[in-house]
Amino acid sequence: MSRISRHFIDINGRQVHYRRAGQGPALLLIHQSPQNSRMWAEMMARYAPHFTVIAPDTPGFGYSDPLPADGPRDMAAFGHATWELVQALGLERVAVFGMHTGGLVATWLAWAHPETVSALVVDGYAAFTPEESALYGAAYLPPFVPQWDGSHLRWLWSRIREQKYFFPWYDGRAAAAMAIAPATVQATHEAVMDVLDVGDHYRTGYAAAFAHNDHHWVSELKVPSLIVFRHGDPLLAHMPRLTGLPANVAVIEEPDGIPAMLQRLDAWLPATLAGEPDAPAVPATVLAGHWQRVLVATAHGEVAGWYRPGAGTLQVRLHAPGSAPFTPAEVADDGAVLLVDLPGHGASSETSAGLEVATMVDGISALITALAPETPLALCVHGAAAAYLPGLLAVLGPRLRGAHLDTPWLLTAEEQACLLANLPVTVIDRAGGHLGDAWHWERERHLLWPWLPPSAAARRLVDAPDPARVHANVVELLRLGPRLAPLLAATTPPDLAGQLRALDLALSVSAEPANDYQGRAAALLS
Numbered sequence: 001m002s003r004i005s006r007h008f009i010d011i012n013g014r015q016v017h018y019r020r021a022g023q024g025p026a027l028l029l030i031h032q033s034p035q036n037s038r039m040w041a042e043m044m045a046r047y048a049p050h051f052t053v054i055a056p057d058t059p060g061f062g063y064s065d066p067l068p069a070d071g072p073r074d075m076a077a078f079g080h081a082t083w084e085l086v087q088a089l090g091l092e093r094v095a096v097f098g099m100h101t102g103g104l105v106a107t108w109l110a111w112a113h114p115e116t117v118s119a120l121v122v123d124g125y126a127a128f129t130p131e132e133s134a135l136y137g138a139a140y141l142p143p144f145v146p147q148w149d150g151s152h153l154r155w156l157w158s159r160i161r162e163q164k165y166f167f168p169w170y171d172g173r174a175a176a177a178m179a180i181a182p183a184t185v186q187a188t189h190e191a192v193m194d195v196l197d198v199g200d201h202y203r204t205g206y207a208a209a210f211a212h213n214d215h216h217w218v219s220e221l222k223v224p225s226l227i228v229f230r231h232g233d234p235l236l237a238h239m240p241r242l243t244g245l246p247a248n249v250a251v252i253e254e255p256d257g258i259p260a261m262l263q264r265l266d267a268w269l270p271a272t273l274a275g276e277p278d279a280p281a282v283p284a285t286v287l288a289g290h291w292q293r294v295l296v297a298t299a300h301g302e303v304a305g306w307y308r309p310g311a312g313t314l315q316v317r318l319h320a321p322g323s324a325p326f327t328p329a330e331v332a333d334d335g336a337v338l339l340v341d342l343p344g345h346g347a348s349s350e351t352s353a354g355l356e357v358a359t360m361v362d363g364i365s366a367l368i369t370a371l372a373p374e375t376p377l378a379l380c381v382h383g384a385a386a387a388y389l390p391g392l393l394a395v396l397g398p399r400l401r402g403a404h405l406d407t408p409w410l411l412t413a414e415e416q417a418c419l420l421a422n423l424p425v426t427v428i429d430r431a432g433g434h435l436g437d438a439w440h441w442e443r444e445r446h447l448l449w450p451w452l453p454p455s456a457a458a459r460r461l462v463d464a465p466d467p468a469r470v471h472a473n474v475v476e477l478l479r480l481g482p483r484l485a486p487l488l489a490a491t492t493p494p495d496l497a498g499q500l501r502a503l504d505l506a507l508s509v510s511a512e513p514a515n516d517y518q519g520r521a522a523a524l525l526s
Contacts, residue, residue: 301351320383
């Protein structure tokens with residue numbers, strides 16, 4: 001089976017994430033909203049033996065930056081952003097496959113650049129009318145804003161379930177009912193995670209698709225094209241709307257679903273792309289002077305981060321395990337900085353490796369070494385990430401000039417046991433209760449010391465946490481799932497304070513008294 005690799009590429013300062021597998025003529029897969037390129041794993045494996053299959057995250061989805069806020073965000077803008085990626089990857093010829101929103105992007109690409117697009121396949125063309133554009137807009141896409149009580153998560157779970165019963169999802173009339181299988185609990189969870197990855201931006205791709213009701217692109221296509229409408233797809237009702245198309249565009253009704261559509265493509269794609277040139281190799285990463293996404297393959301999976309080159313010592317920041325990675329917006333100082341997405345978190349989350357200390361140290365050090373093999377280093381580690389410091393010193397050696405500990409977790413054996421016994425549930429349930437449990441654990445760990453039994457003595461007299469920050473951390477808790485407990489067990493050993501004191505390394509510590517349980521962090525330097 002061909003390996004799927006992941007990459008970031010800088011396009012005019014906007015970071016674009018894509019997946020790639022196989023070799024041969026280029027086949028570009030464009031996902032629907034609000035999903036991302038993860039949805040194409042099986043299709044990439046199917047066609048990688050024959051083609052170079054490339055699946056980007058469209059702007060603002062998955063790990064790709066959104067379109068500029070001061071520019072257009074219509075379907076043509078999404079299409080043009082995809083064209084910029086095609087150019088950046090050096091693809092002189094490429095076949096394009098798109099589903100739903102991705103089908104509109106693919107259609108624009110084939111219409112605007114027929115000299116480059118060798119073939120087009122659309123799975124479900126959204127031929128909305130102006131009346132439907134006006135009807136669906138705001139009703140279909142309410143804002144998704146974190147609430148202090150986590151109620152936005154309950155709404156999202158129900159919203160994702162409902163879209164398998166009615167189209168549009170908010171229309172509960174029998175006339176809007178769909179005779180398709182309801183989503184499994186696992187599929188619902190995965191769809192919820194896709195929305196959680198992008199937050200309120202989920203509306204952007206949908207809004208562009210709903211607002212698109214001028215379908216002249218289809219009638220002006222010049223490349224070999226298949227537009228497929230599957231039974232069970234609500235867009236099947238749009239099939240009669242595509243009339244007067246040129247002979248090179250075939251509109252097909254497929255009663256037997258995705259497997260039958262793929263069997264059709266198994267014959268059509270090789271025949272249509274015969275004689276097309278092989279795609280060029282992955283372009284070399286060119287580090288720019290601004291913030292840039294980086295991704296390094298390691299023995300335990302790919303490790304990502306944000307990197308800003310500069311002179312002097314490289315400042316490496318590690319977020320707390322179980323919390324959201326840092327972003328450039330949170331960095332105020334100048335100079336060279338690397339913000340690491342810890343393995344299992346953020347863009348480094350796509351690994352099946354265990355997250356014991358040795359694995360985390362290997363991943364972190366591999367990213368540092370790939371970017372700055374000889375540069376002097378200084379670490380800033382937050383929370384329970386302090387447990388990685390001894391291992392990192394052993395690997396990085398004298399290049400590591402110092403480390404700053406920000407509110408390290410320093411627990412006794414009894415406190416560690418209490419922490420681990422009261423972590424949020426990770427079993428996915430039909431009603432989405434695991435979302436709420438993660439939310440309340442994350443919120444309450446700011447209000448109660450999480451390693452003490454709930455009591456007045458455990459209460460922390462601090463401000464309530466910002467719902468947006470709680471939400472970002474909950475997304476990471478849900479990514480980790482059952483790996484959360486062993487992750488925190490590994491990072492809270494009862495002898496950690498002794499390990500840190502024994503390091504032959506310049507240490508500094510910061511922790512506000514309200515966040516320094518029993519003054520243990522401050523005591524590290526005494």
